[in-house]
Amino acid sequence: MSDGFSVRRTFAITRRELAGYFATPVAAVFIVIFLVLQGVLTFNLGGFFDRDQADLVPFFGFLPWVFVLLVPALTMRLWAEERRLGTIELLLTLPLRQSEAVVGKFLAAWAFCAIALALTFPFWITVNLLGHPDNATIACGYVGGLLVAGAFLAIGAAASAASKNQVIAFVLALVICFIFAAASYPLVTDFISRGSPALATFARRLSVIERFQSFTRGVIEARDLIYFVTFIGFWLFLNTVVVDHRKAD
Amino acid sequence: MAALIEIEGLTKRFGAFTAVDHVSFTVARGEVLGFLGPNGAGKSTTMRMLAGFVTPTAGGARVCGHDVQTDAVAARQNLGFLPEGAPTYPEMTVQGFLRFVAGIRGYAGRERSERVERAIGLTTLAEARLQPIETLSKGFKRRVGLAQALLHDPPVLVLDEPTDGLDPNQKHEVRGLITRMAKEKAIVISTHILEEVDAVCSRAIIIARGRVIADATPAELAQRHPSGKLDDVFRAMTEPKALAA
Ligand SMILES: Nc1ncnc2c1ncn2[C@@H]1O[C@H](COP(=O)(O)OP(=O)(O)OP(=O)(O)O)[C@@H](O)[C@H]1O
Ligand SMILES: [Mg+2]
Numbered sequence: 001m002s003d004g005f006s007v008r009r010t011f012a013i014t015r016r017e018l019a020g021y022f023a024t025p026v027a028a029v030f031i032v033i034f035l036v037l038q039g040v041l042t043f044n045l046g047g048f049f050d051r052d053q054a055d056l057v058p059f060f061g062f063l064p065w066v067f068v069l070l071v072p073a074l075t076m077r078l079w080a081e082e083r084r085l086g087t088i089e090l091l092l093t094l095p096l097r098q099s100e101a102v103v104g105k106f107l108a109a110w111a112f113c114a115i116a117l118a119l120t121f122p123f124w125i126t127v128n129l130l131g132h133p134d135n136a137t138i139a140c141g142y143v144g145g146l147l148v149a150g151a152f153l154a155i156g157a158a159a160s161a162a163s164k165n166q167v168i169a170f171v172l173a174l175v176i177c178f179i180f181a182a183a184s185y186p187l188v189t190d191f192i193s194r195g196s197p198a199l200a201t202f203a204r205r206l207s208v209i210e211r212f213q214s215f216t217r218g219v220i221e222a223r224d225l226i227y228f229v230t231f232i233g234f235w236l237f238l239n240t241v242v243v244d245h246r247k248a249d
Numbered sequence: 250m251a252a253l254i255e256i257e258g259l260t261k262r263f264g265a266f267t268a269v270d271h272v273s274f275t276v277a278r279g280e281v282l283g284f285l286g287p288n289g290a291g292k293s294t295t296m297r298m299l300a301g302f303v304t305p306t307a308g309g310a311r312v313c314g315h316d317v318q319t320d321a322v323a324a325r326q327n328l329g330f331l332p333e334g335a336p337t338y339p340e341m342t343v344q345g346f347l348r349f350v351a352g353i354r355g356y357a358g359r360e361r362s363e364r365v366e367r368a369i370g371l372t373t374l375a376e377a378r379l380q381p382i383e384t385l386s387k388g389f390k391r392r393v394g395l396a397q398a399l400l401h402d403p404p405v406l407v408l409d410e411p412t413d414g415l416d417p418n419q420k421h422e423v424r425g426l427i428t429r430m431a432k433e434k435a436i437v438i439s440t441h442i443l444e445e446v447d448a449v450c451s452r453a454i455i456i457a458r459g460r461v462i463a464d465a466t467p468a469e470l471a472q473r474h475p476s477g478k479l480d481d482v483f484r485a486m487t488e489p490k491a492l493a494a
Contacts, residue, residue: 012352016338023340086336090397093300093332094353095325248303 009096013104034116037066054131060141060216064148064209068181072173075156076166102240113149137218144215147228151208152177154235161242183207252277253405253435258308268294270459276435283450284439287487291459292439293333296409300330312405329403335394339383350397368396387414406436424449443479457487
């Protein structure tokens with residue numbers, strides 16, 4: 001194509017999408033469920049108060065799993081809805097690159113997750129009222145949480161492009177997100193290492209949660225950032241290919 | 250002067266089924282081409298390929314000299330496309346939707362507002378500008394789709410059933426609009442209303458089962474039946490008996 005990737009057009013898509021979330025009850029429902037789930041898990045299952053420690057360890061422990069469940073619900077309609085309404089035909093015949101539409105939609109969903117994550121600030125206020133937590137570590141945890149959300153969103157967006165059916169898109173995204181979340185857990189690695197220990201190490205290195213845990217310990221390493229950027233880039237590329245291939249089906 | 254629309258051997262197969270079969274034609278500036286054919290003939294599929302939405306199985310198309318596949322963005326900058334059914338984002342307001350399209354098309358600031366105003370004026374949407382599109386009647390929705398296609402005053406217009414669902418006044422308005430724009434543009438409209446072909450088209454193509462079976466002026470076509478009526482010509486040419494022969 002004659003002209004390059006346009007950030008302006010990408011942001012035009014992002015703005016429209018983001019406004020779309022808030023024009024329907026989707027946004028409110030998602031945010032409420034997210035906060036309630038995080039709250040129940042952190043305070044009840046995580047024993048937030050019983051631990052007698054001023055940190056957000058239980059909060060961040062559950063966060064990726066809540067995302068495994070909720071992010072596919074957010075992304076399932078991303079492309080399926082455009083197909084159902086026929087607006088995909090309008091969108092993809094405007095003078096823009098398909099990758100701009102893909103990235104624009106992804107950024108909107110990511111910004112939305114950032115808003116949801118920001119609304120968990122009462123947790124942070126609570127620990128600061130109860131004690132003297134290491135706020136730098138908490139900030140790193142939030143950065144990691146946002147990256148995990150981005151990784152799962154990229155998976156979910158590609159799944160949504162692959163299927164017209166929102167239920168299939170949801171289940172597909174859930175399964176793939178779960179695999180990448182669980183890849184470092186002994187349950188999975190033990191199973192794999194029975195066949196090949198090298199493969200188990202590889203699975204652990206691919207795990208989203210393993211990477212996330214170093215963020216929650218207050219460590220941000222370049223290789224972890226590179227991992228997330230590559231991960232998201234890979235799925236967005238796949239998303240673009242799938243959209244191009246299946247847009248008119 | 251080269252034609253603004255060039256279609257060459259355009260073919261689309263869905264599995265074993267051939268929806269569009271080696272369709273070739275060109276449309277020059279000043280022409281209004283009526284694209285006719287029975288349901289399922291392949292009109293929308295041809296238009297979708299022209300807009301770069303459906304990838305052709307074989308053949309190709311150019312808009313203002315830009316290949317719709319390899320130079321898609323440039324081709325689409327020169328094209329106003331109304332997809333079948335005039336899809337729009339239901340939760341957006343008319344004005345919000347047109348501003349979004351204008352933004353994607355690269356307009357900003359004053360020019361963006363002016364383009365939107367002009368499109369709203371052309372399609373008489375002023376009274377509905379702040380209404381969410383989902384609350385509009387069918388005819389108004391269609392006009393929003395039309396406004397979107399006219400926004401950038403493109404040299405090439407491809408409109409899939411632009412007057413479907415419009416009331417008689419609006420049909421008249423839209424036909425007048427097309428006639429007024431005809432001089433500087435190449436326009437393709439698909440329609441099932443044959444009187445519309447008489448009213449606005451300088452040329453008509455009939456397609457059936459994916460193939461072009463007639464390409465002539467409406468007057469020439471009408472003479473192909475003793476009655477001299479386009480309706481009768483259409484029926485005689487596209488009824489199953491005639492096609493099987
Ligand atoms: N995605 C698709 N998969 C399979 N078949 C398709 C697909 N899209 C269109 N077709 C088939 O191609 C043929 C042509 O369809 P098209 O929509 O182009 O017809 P049309 O001439 O626009 O008809 P109408 O007047 O009803 O709008 C039809 O038989 C249709 O079923
Ligand atoms: Mg059609």
